[in-house]
Amino acid sequence: MSQSTPIQGPTPQGTAAATIVQPPSASKGRIALAVVIFIVAGLLAPVAFIGAWASRTIDDTDRYVSTVAPLIDSPEVRAAVTMQVTDALFASVPVEQLLGEALPPRAAVLSGPIASGLESFVRSRVAEILSTPEARAAWVTINIEFQSRLIAALKGESSGAIRVEGDSIVLDTGVLFEKVRELLVRQGFTIFEKVPLPAAVDREFVLLKSDQIKTVSTIYRVVEPLANALVFVVLGLLLLGTYVSTSRRYGVFAAGWILIVTGAFLIGLLAVARAAFLAELNVPDASWQAVTFDTVSRFLDGLGRTAVTLGVVGVIGAFLAGPARVALAIRHEVMALAQRLGTALVSAVPSLARTGRVFASARAVFGGIILVVGAWFLIWGRTASTGRIFWIVVLGLIAWFAVLVVAESGGTAPDQVDETIADAPVATSAGADG
Numbered sequence: 001m002s003q004s005t006p007i008q009g010p011t012p013q014g015t016a017a018a019t020i021v022q023p024p025s026a027s028k029g030r031i032a033l034a035v036v037i038f039i040v041a042g043l044l045a046p047v048a049f050i051g052a053w054a055s056r057t058i059d060d061t062d063r064y065v066s067t068v069a070p071l072i073d074s075p076e077v078r079a080a081v082t083m084q085v086t087d088a089l090f091a092s093v094p095v096e097q098l099l100g101e102a103l104p105p106r107a108a109v110l111s112g113p114i115a116s117g118l119e120s121f122v123r124s125r126v127a128e129i130l131s132t133p134e135a136r137a138a139w140v141t142i143n144i145e146f147q148s149r150l151i152a153a154l155k156g157e158s159s160g161a162i163r164v165e166g167d168s169i170v171l172d173t174g175v176l177f178e179k180v181r182e183l184l185v186r187q188g189f190t191i192f193e194k195v196p197l198p199a200a201v202d203r204e205f206v207l208l209k210s211d212q213i214k215t216v217s218t219i220y221r222v223v224e225p226l227a228n229a230l231v232f233v234v235l236g237l238l239l240l241g242t243y244v245s246t247s248r249r250y251g252v253f254a255a256g257w258i259l260i261v262t263g264a265f266l267i268g269l270l271a272v273a274r275a276a277f278l279a280e281l282n283v284p285d286a287s288w289q290a291v292t293f294d295t296v297s298r299f300l301d302g303l304g305r306t307a308v309t310l311g312v313v314g315v316i317g318a319f320l321a322g323p324a325r326v327a328l329a330i331r332h333e334v335m336a337l338a339q340r341l342g343t344a345l346v347s348a349v350p351s352l353a354r355t356g357r358v359f360a361s362a363r364a365v366f367g368g369i370i371l372v373v374g375a376w377f378l379i380w381g382r383t384a385s386t387g388r389i390f391w392i393v394v395l396g397l398i399a400w401f402a403v404l405v406v407a408e409s410g411g412t413a414p415d416q417v418d419e420t421i422a423d424a425p426v427a428t429s430a431g432a433d434g
Helices: 025-059 061-073 075-092 095-102 105-129 133-154 174-186 211-244 248-281 288-296 298-320 325-348 352-361 363-381 386-409 414-423
Strands: 003-007 018-022 162-165 168-172 204-209
Touching: 025 061, 025 133, 025 211, 025 248, 025 298, 061 075, 061 133, 061 288, 075 105, 075 174, 075 288, 105 174, 133 174, 211 248, 248 288, 248 298, 288 298, 298 325, 298 386, 325 352, 325 386, 352 363, 352 386, 363 386
Parallel strands: none
Antiparallel strands: 003 018, 162 168, 168 204
Protein backbone atom coordinates (compact mmCIF):
# COMPACT_ATOMS: atom_id res chain seq x y z
CA MET A 1 0.00 0.00 0.00
CA SER A 2 1.64 3.20 -1.09
CA GLN A 3 1.55 6.34 0.99
CA SER A 4 1.63 9.87 -0.32
CA THR A 5 2.71 13.05 1.44
CA PRO A 6 1.27 16.30 0.08
CA ILE A 7 3.80 19.11 -0.25
CA GLN A 8 2.19 22.51 -0.13
CA GLY A 9 3.85 25.17 -2.24
CA PRO A 10 4.21 26.42 -5.77
CA THR A 11 4.43 23.85 -8.52
CA PRO A 12 5.95 24.34 -11.95
CA GLN A 13 2.54 25.58 -12.99
CA GLY A 14 2.33 27.70 -9.87
CA THR A 15 -1.14 26.50 -8.84
CA ALA A 16 -1.43 22.83 -7.89
CA ALA A 17 0.10 20.97 -4.92
CA ALA A 18 2.71 18.37 -5.79
CA THR A 19 2.91 14.98 -4.08
CA ILE A 20 5.82 12.72 -3.42
CA VAL A 21 4.85 9.05 -3.46
CA GLN A 22 6.74 6.94 -0.94
CA PRO A 23 7.80 3.42 -1.96
CA PRO A 24 5.67 0.60 -0.51
CA SER A 25 8.68 -1.36 0.76
CA ALA A 26 8.10 -0.35 4.37
CA SER A 27 4.49 -1.57 4.30
CA LYS A 28 5.49 -4.81 2.60
CA GLY A 29 8.17 -5.37 5.23
CA ARG A 30 5.66 -4.94 8.05
CA ILE A 31 3.22 -7.30 6.37
CA ALA A 32 5.94 -9.93 5.86
CA LEU A 33 7.08 -9.60 9.48
CA ALA A 34 3.50 -9.90 10.75
CA VAL A 35 2.97 -13.03 8.61
CA VAL A 36 6.13 -14.64 10.04
CA ILE A 37 5.08 -13.80 13.60
CA PHE A 38 1.60 -15.25 13.07
CA ILE A 39 3.03 -18.44 11.51
CA VAL A 40 5.34 -18.97 14.48
CA ALA A 41 2.45 -18.32 16.89
CA GLY A 42 0.25 -20.79 15.01
CA LEU A 43 2.92 -23.51 15.15
CA LEU A 44 3.59 -22.99 18.85
CA ALA A 45 -0.05 -22.65 19.92
CA PRO A 46 -0.97 -26.40 20.04
CA VAL A 47 2.20 -27.23 21.98
CA ALA A 48 1.51 -24.34 24.35
CA PHE A 49 -2.03 -25.47 25.13
CA ILE A 50 -0.95 -29.10 25.61
CA GLY A 51 1.81 -27.87 27.91
CA ALA A 52 -0.68 -25.83 29.92
CA TRP A 53 -2.84 -28.93 30.30
CA ALA A 54 0.14 -31.05 31.40
CA SER A 55 1.24 -28.42 33.91
CA ARG A 56 -2.23 -28.03 35.39
CA THR A 57 -3.47 -31.62 35.33
CA ILE A 58 -0.33 -33.72 35.82
CA ASP A 59 2.37 -31.59 37.48
CA ASP A 60 0.13 -29.80 40.00
CA THR A 61 -0.68 -32.36 42.70
CA ASP A 62 -3.63 -30.46 44.19
CA ARG A 63 -5.26 -29.87 40.82
CA TYR A 64 -4.58 -33.43 39.73
CA VAL A 65 -6.21 -34.87 42.83
CA SER A 66 -9.19 -32.51 42.54
CA THR A 67 -9.59 -33.66 38.94
CA VAL A 68 -9.46 -37.42 39.47
CA ALA A 69 -10.88 -37.73 43.00
CA PRO A 70 -14.51 -37.58 41.71
CA LEU A 71 -13.81 -40.65 39.55
CA ILE A 72 -14.70 -42.87 42.49
CA ASP A 73 -18.26 -41.54 42.15
CA SER A 74 -18.44 -42.59 38.50
CA PRO A 75 -20.68 -45.67 38.10
CA GLU A 76 -18.24 -47.17 35.58
CA VAL A 77 -15.16 -46.69 37.76
CA ARG A 78 -16.94 -47.82 40.92
CA ALA A 79 -18.26 -50.95 39.20
CA ALA A 80 -14.77 -51.82 37.95
CA VAL A 81 -13.18 -51.29 41.37
CA THR A 82 -15.99 -53.22 43.06
CA MET A 83 -15.54 -56.17 40.72
CA GLN A 84 -11.77 -56.19 41.12
CA VAL A 85 -11.79 -55.93 44.92
CA THR A 86 -14.52 -58.59 45.30
CA ASP A 87 -12.77 -60.99 42.94
CA ALA A 88 -9.49 -60.48 44.82
CA LEU A 89 -11.18 -61.17 48.17
CA PHE A 90 -12.85 -64.38 47.05
CA ALA A 91 -9.73 -65.52 45.20
CA SER A 92 -7.90 -65.46 48.53
CA VAL A 93 -10.59 -67.25 50.54
CA PRO A 94 -11.93 -70.70 49.50
CA VAL A 95 -15.48 -69.79 50.50
CA GLU A 96 -17.16 -72.72 48.75
CA GLN A 97 -14.76 -75.20 50.34
CA LEU A 98 -15.28 -73.73 53.81
CA LEU A 99 -19.06 -73.85 53.36
CA GLY A 100 -18.87 -77.48 52.22
CA GLU A 101 -16.96 -78.37 55.35
CA ALA A 102 -19.28 -76.40 57.64
CA LEU A 103 -22.61 -77.61 56.21
CA PRO A 104 -24.16 -81.00 57.05
CA PRO A 105 -23.43 -83.70 54.44
CA ARG A 106 -26.93 -83.51 53.01
CA ALA A 107 -26.62 -79.73 52.55
CA ALA A 108 -23.09 -79.79 51.12
CA VAL A 109 -24.52 -79.63 47.62
CA LEU A 110 -25.78 -76.12 48.48
CA SER A 111 -22.28 -74.79 49.12
CA GLY A 112 -21.92 -73.60 45.50
CA PRO A 113 -25.17 -71.59 45.31
CA ILE A 114 -24.62 -70.21 48.81
CA ALA A 115 -21.06 -69.12 47.90
CA SER A 116 -22.37 -67.47 44.76
CA GLY A 117 -25.06 -65.65 46.70
CA LEU A 118 -22.54 -64.60 49.32
CA GLU A 119 -20.25 -63.21 46.63
CA SER A 120 -23.11 -61.17 45.15
CA PHE A 121 -23.98 -59.87 48.61
CA VAL A 122 -20.38 -58.94 49.38
CA ARG A 123 -20.08 -57.22 46.00
CA SER A 124 -23.06 -55.02 46.86
CA ARG A 125 -21.52 -54.22 50.24
CA VAL A 126 -18.20 -53.32 48.60
CA ALA A 127 -20.03 -50.94 46.26
CA GLU A 128 -21.62 -49.25 49.27
CA ILE A 129 -18.29 -49.09 51.10
CA LEU A 130 -16.70 -47.29 48.16
CA SER A 131 -19.04 -44.36 48.83
CA THR A 132 -17.84 -43.95 52.44
CA PRO A 133 -15.42 -41.20 53.54
CA GLU A 134 -12.82 -43.84 54.45
CA ALA A 135 -12.83 -45.31 50.95
CA ARG A 136 -12.72 -41.83 49.40
CA ALA A 137 -9.70 -40.98 51.56
CA ALA A 138 -8.00 -44.18 50.40
CA TRP A 139 -8.77 -43.27 46.78
CA VAL A 140 -7.17 -39.85 47.28
CA THR A 141 -4.12 -41.50 48.84
CA ILE A 142 -3.79 -43.77 45.82
CA ASN A 143 -4.00 -40.85 43.43
CA ILE A 144 -1.48 -38.72 45.33
CA GLU A 145 0.97 -41.59 45.04
CA PHE A 146 -0.10 -42.17 41.47
CA GLN A 147 0.54 -38.56 40.43
CA SER A 148 4.15 -38.54 41.63
CA ARG A 149 4.84 -41.97 40.14
CA LEU A 150 3.15 -41.05 36.87
CA ILE A 151 5.58 -38.18 36.39
CA ALA A 152 8.44 -40.53 37.18
CA ALA A 153 7.13 -43.11 34.70
CA LEU A 154 6.77 -40.46 31.99
CA LYS A 155 10.40 -39.55 32.61
CA GLY A 156 11.45 -43.16 32.22
CA GLU A 157 11.50 -44.25 35.88
CA SER A 158 9.37 -47.12 37.17
CA SER A 159 8.48 -47.92 40.78
CA GLY A 160 5.78 -47.62 43.44
CA ALA A 161 2.06 -47.57 42.80
CA ILE A 162 2.50 -47.01 39.10
CA ARG A 163 4.94 -49.07 37.10
CA VAL A 164 5.86 -49.83 33.54
CA GLU A 165 5.48 -53.58 33.11
CA GLY A 166 6.17 -54.97 29.68
CA ASP A 167 4.01 -52.99 27.30
CA SER A 168 1.72 -51.41 29.94
CA ILE A 169 1.52 -48.72 32.60
CA VAL A 170 -0.45 -50.10 35.56
CA LEU A 171 -2.00 -48.60 38.70
CA ASP A 172 -1.72 -50.53 41.98
CA THR A 173 -4.93 -50.31 44.08
CA GLY A 174 -3.53 -52.14 47.11
CA VAL A 175 -4.28 -49.24 49.52
CA LEU A 176 -7.94 -49.25 48.51
CA PHE A 177 -8.13 -53.06 48.81
CA GLU A 178 -6.84 -52.96 52.38
CA LYS A 179 -9.29 -50.22 53.38
CA VAL A 180 -12.27 -52.09 51.90
CA ARG A 181 -11.22 -55.31 53.63
CA GLU A 182 -10.94 -53.47 56.95
CA LEU A 183 -14.41 -51.97 56.56
CA LEU A 184 -15.91 -55.36 55.64
CA VAL A 185 -14.45 -56.92 58.76
CA ARG A 186 -15.95 -54.11 60.85
CA GLN A 187 -19.35 -54.93 59.37
CA GLY A 188 -19.10 -58.58 60.45
CA PHE A 189 -17.42 -60.27 57.48
CA THR A 190 -14.69 -61.72 59.68
CA ILE A 191 -14.03 -64.40 57.08
CA PHE A 192 -11.85 -61.82 55.27
CA GLU A 193 -9.89 -60.78 58.38
CA LYS A 194 -6.84 -62.88 57.55
CA VAL A 195 -6.96 -62.31 53.80
CA PRO A 196 -3.49 -61.24 52.61
CA LEU A 197 -2.91 -58.49 50.11
CA PRO A 198 -3.56 -60.01 46.67
CA ALA A 199 -0.77 -60.49 44.19
CA ALA A 200 0.07 -57.42 42.13
CA VAL A 201 -1.54 -58.83 39.01
CA ASP A 202 -4.89 -59.08 40.84
CA ARG A 203 -4.97 -55.49 42.08
CA GLU A 204 -3.78 -53.47 39.09
CA PHE A 205 -5.54 -51.39 36.45
CA VAL A 206 -3.95 -51.12 33.01
CA LEU A 207 -3.82 -47.43 32.06
CA LEU A 208 -1.73 -47.28 28.89
CA LYS A 209 -0.33 -49.92 26.56
CA SER A 210 2.42 -50.36 23.95
CA ASP A 211 3.12 -47.36 21.71
CA GLN A 212 0.85 -45.11 23.78
CA ILE A 213 3.51 -45.09 26.51
CA LYS A 214 6.21 -43.84 24.15
CA THR A 215 3.90 -41.25 22.60
CA VAL A 216 2.66 -39.80 25.88
CA SER A 217 6.14 -39.85 27.40
CA THR A 218 7.63 -38.06 24.38
CA ILE A 219 4.93 -35.37 24.38
CA TYR A 220 5.34 -34.83 28.12
CA ARG A 221 9.13 -34.49 27.94
CA VAL A 222 8.86 -31.96 25.10
CA VAL A 223 6.16 -29.68 26.48
CA GLU A 224 6.68 -29.93 30.26
CA PRO A 225 9.80 -27.70 30.56
CA LEU A 226 8.05 -24.87 28.69
CA ALA A 227 4.55 -25.48 30.00
CA ASN A 228 4.20 -22.40 32.19
CA ALA A 229 5.66 -19.87 29.78
CA LEU A 230 4.71 -21.01 26.29
CA VAL A 231 1.06 -19.92 26.46
CA PHE A 232 2.13 -16.38 27.31
CA VAL A 233 4.72 -16.48 24.54
CA VAL A 234 1.99 -17.40 22.03
CA LEU A 235 -0.35 -14.68 23.29
CA GLY A 236 2.53 -12.20 23.15
CA LEU A 237 3.27 -13.20 19.55
CA LEU A 238 -0.37 -12.72 18.59
CA LEU A 239 -0.36 -9.25 20.13
CA LEU A 240 2.96 -8.43 18.48
CA GLY A 241 1.73 -9.62 15.09
CA THR A 242 -1.38 -7.48 15.45
CA TYR A 243 0.73 -4.46 16.41
CA VAL A 244 3.23 -4.95 13.58
CA SER A 245 0.52 -5.47 10.97
CA THR A 246 -0.26 -2.47 8.79
CA SER A 247 -3.91 -3.06 9.66
CA ARG A 248 -4.86 -3.71 13.27
CA ARG A 249 -8.17 -5.11 12.10
CA TYR A 250 -6.50 -7.63 9.83
CA GLY A 251 -4.13 -8.52 12.66
CA VAL A 252 -7.01 -9.26 15.01
CA PHE A 253 -8.70 -11.23 12.23
CA ALA A 254 -5.56 -13.36 11.69
CA ALA A 255 -5.06 -13.93 15.44
CA GLY A 256 -8.70 -14.96 15.76
CA TRP A 257 -8.40 -17.56 13.03
CA ILE A 258 -5.18 -18.92 14.55
CA LEU A 259 -7.04 -19.49 17.82
CA ILE A 260 -10.01 -21.08 16.02
CA VAL A 261 -7.79 -23.49 14.08
CA THR A 262 -5.72 -24.32 17.19
CA GLY A 263 -8.83 -25.04 19.26
CA ALA A 264 -10.38 -27.17 16.52
CA PHE A 265 -7.10 -29.08 16.18
CA LEU A 266 -6.96 -29.82 19.92
CA ILE A 267 -10.57 -31.01 20.00
CA GLY A 268 -9.99 -33.22 16.97
CA LEU A 269 -6.70 -34.53 18.40
CA LEU A 270 -8.45 -35.51 21.62
CA ALA A 271 -11.16 -37.38 19.70
CA VAL A 272 -8.53 -39.33 17.72
CA ALA A 273 -6.43 -40.01 20.82
CA ARG A 274 -9.47 -41.23 22.74
CA ALA A 275 -10.47 -43.64 19.99
CA ALA A 276 -6.91 -44.98 19.72
CA PHE A 277 -6.65 -45.31 23.50
CA LEU A 278 -9.84 -47.37 23.81
CA ALA A 279 -8.99 -49.45 20.74
CA GLU A 280 -5.55 -50.29 22.14
CA LEU A 281 -7.10 -51.47 25.41
CA ASN A 282 -9.95 -53.16 23.51
CA VAL A 283 -12.62 -51.71 25.80
CA PRO A 284 -16.04 -50.20 24.96
CA ASP A 285 -16.92 -46.54 24.89
CA ALA A 286 -18.82 -46.81 28.18
CA SER A 287 -15.90 -48.37 30.08
CA TRP A 288 -14.17 -46.98 33.15
CA GLN A 289 -11.12 -46.33 30.98
CA ALA A 290 -13.20 -44.05 28.74
CA VAL A 291 -14.55 -42.16 31.76
CA THR A 292 -11.03 -41.79 33.15
CA PHE A 293 -9.69 -40.51 29.83
CA ASP A 294 -12.49 -37.96 29.56
CA THR A 295 -11.90 -36.77 33.12
CA VAL A 296 -8.14 -36.39 32.84
CA SER A 297 -8.34 -34.69 29.42
CA ARG A 298 -11.26 -32.43 30.38
CA PHE A 299 -9.08 -29.36 30.88
CA LEU A 300 -7.38 -29.80 27.50
CA ASP A 301 -10.78 -30.11 25.83
CA GLY A 302 -11.83 -26.96 27.67
CA LEU A 303 -8.72 -25.15 26.43
CA GLY A 304 -9.61 -26.11 22.87
CA ARG A 305 -13.14 -24.78 23.23
CA THR A 306 -11.80 -21.63 24.90
CA ALA A 307 -9.43 -21.02 21.99
CA VAL A 308 -12.29 -21.43 19.49
CA THR A 309 -14.50 -19.06 21.48
CA LEU A 310 -11.81 -16.39 21.79
CA GLY A 311 -11.06 -16.75 18.10
CA VAL A 312 -14.70 -16.30 17.15
CA VAL A 313 -14.89 -13.19 19.36
CA GLY A 314 -11.81 -11.78 17.63
CA VAL A 315 -13.08 -12.52 14.12
CA ILE A 316 -16.49 -10.99 14.86
CA GLY A 317 -14.82 -7.94 16.40
CA ALA A 318 -12.58 -7.49 13.36
CA PHE A 319 -15.61 -7.76 11.08
CA LEU A 320 -17.61 -5.19 13.06
CA ALA A 321 -14.65 -2.80 12.89
CA GLY A 322 -14.43 -3.15 9.11
CA PRO A 323 -16.00 -1.39 6.13
CA ALA A 324 -18.80 -3.87 5.48
CA ARG A 325 -22.24 -2.26 5.17
CA VAL A 326 -23.63 -4.23 8.12
CA ALA A 327 -20.66 -3.23 10.31
CA LEU A 328 -21.01 0.41 9.32
CA ALA A 329 -24.72 0.39 10.11
CA ILE A 330 -24.19 -1.23 13.50
CA ARG A 331 -21.50 1.27 14.47
CA HIS A 332 -23.62 4.18 13.31
CA GLU A 333 -26.62 3.05 15.37
CA VAL A 334 -24.48 2.45 18.45
CA MET A 335 -22.88 5.88 18.23
CA ALA A 336 -26.25 7.55 17.60
CA LEU A 337 -27.76 5.83 20.64
CA ALA A 338 -24.74 6.75 22.77
CA GLN A 339 -25.07 10.38 21.69
CA ARG A 340 -28.76 10.51 22.53
CA LEU A 341 -28.20 8.93 25.94
CA GLY A 342 -25.20 11.18 26.58
CA THR A 343 -27.23 14.29 25.78
CA ALA A 344 -30.06 13.16 28.05
CA LEU A 345 -27.51 12.48 30.78
CA VAL A 346 -25.89 15.92 30.60
CA SER A 347 -29.33 17.55 30.48
CA ALA A 348 -30.14 15.85 33.79
CA VAL A 349 -26.68 16.48 35.31
CA PRO A 350 -25.08 19.51 33.60
CA SER A 351 -21.89 19.20 35.65
CA LEU A 352 -21.21 15.90 33.91
CA ALA A 353 -20.23 17.73 30.70
CA ARG A 354 -16.69 18.33 31.96
CA THR A 355 -16.27 14.63 32.79
CA GLY A 356 -17.64 13.79 29.39
CA ARG A 357 -14.97 15.89 27.70
CA VAL A 358 -12.29 14.02 29.64
CA PHE A 359 -13.76 10.70 28.55
CA ALA A 360 -14.02 11.90 24.95
CA SER A 361 -10.32 12.76 24.84
CA ALA A 362 -9.27 9.45 26.42
CA ARG A 363 -11.52 6.84 24.81
CA ALA A 364 -8.55 4.75 23.72
CA VAL A 365 -7.19 4.72 27.28
CA PHE A 366 -10.51 3.55 28.70
CA GLY A 367 -10.79 0.92 25.97
CA GLY A 368 -7.33 -0.39 26.89
CA ILE A 369 -8.28 -0.52 30.57
CA ILE A 370 -11.41 -2.53 29.75
CA LEU A 371 -9.34 -4.99 27.68
CA VAL A 372 -6.74 -5.40 30.42
CA VAL A 373 -9.38 -5.93 33.13
CA GLY A 374 -11.20 -8.47 30.94
CA ALA A 375 -7.95 -10.34 30.25
CA TRP A 376 -7.13 -10.32 33.97
CA PHE A 377 -10.48 -11.86 34.88
CA LEU A 378 -10.01 -14.45 32.14
CA ILE A 379 -6.56 -15.49 33.38
CA TRP A 380 -7.34 -15.12 37.08
CA GLY A 381 -10.21 -17.61 36.88
CA ARG A 382 -7.94 -20.36 35.45
CA THR A 383 -11.07 -21.91 33.99
CA ALA A 384 -11.69 -19.92 30.83
CA SER A 385 -14.91 -21.67 29.89
CA THR A 386 -17.08 -20.57 26.99
CA GLY A 387 -19.64 -19.21 29.45
CA ARG A 388 -17.00 -17.22 31.31
CA ILE A 389 -15.73 -15.71 28.06
CA PHE A 390 -19.29 -14.84 27.03
CA TRP A 391 -19.97 -12.89 30.21
CA ILE A 392 -16.59 -11.14 30.11
CA VAL A 393 -17.30 -10.03 26.54
CA VAL A 394 -20.84 -8.92 27.41
CA LEU A 395 -19.72 -6.95 30.46
CA GLY A 396 -16.82 -5.48 28.49
CA LEU A 397 -19.16 -4.27 25.75
CA ILE A 398 -21.49 -2.76 28.34
CA ALA A 399 -18.54 -0.97 29.97
CA TRP A 400 -17.35 0.33 26.59
CA PHE A 401 -20.83 1.59 25.71
CA ALA A 402 -20.97 3.38 29.07
CA VAL A 403 -17.68 5.09 28.19
CA LEU A 404 -19.18 6.19 24.86
CA VAL A 405 -22.29 7.58 26.57
CA VAL A 406 -20.27 9.58 29.09
CA ALA A 407 -17.92 10.78 26.34
CA GLU A 408 -20.87 11.95 24.25
CA SER A 409 -22.34 13.79 27.24
CA GLY A 410 -19.56 16.34 26.97
CA GLY A 411 -19.38 16.58 23.22
CA THR A 412 -22.62 18.24 22.03
CA ALA A 413 -24.97 20.88 23.40
CA PRO A 414 -28.52 19.60 23.98
CA ASP A 415 -30.07 21.83 21.34
CA GLN A 416 -27.69 20.50 18.67
CA VAL A 417 -28.20 16.81 19.25
CA ASP A 418 -30.87 16.01 16.68
CA GLU A 419 -29.10 17.94 13.92
CA THR A 420 -25.72 16.41 14.79
CA ILE A 421 -27.05 12.84 14.74
CA ALA A 422 -28.83 13.40 11.47
CA ASP A 423 -25.79 14.88 9.77
CA ALA A 424 -23.06 12.84 11.47
CA PRO A 425 -21.03 10.54 9.20
CA VAL A 426 -20.80 6.86 10.06
CA ALA A 427 -18.32 6.45 12.90
CA THR A 428 -15.39 4.34 11.78
CA SER A 429 -12.87 5.11 14.47
CA ALA A 430 -13.43 1.69 16.04
CA GLY A 431 -12.30 0.04 12.88
CA ALA A 432 -9.47 2.38 11.90
CA ASP A 433 -6.32 0.67 10.80
CA GLY A 434 -3.28 1.14 12.86
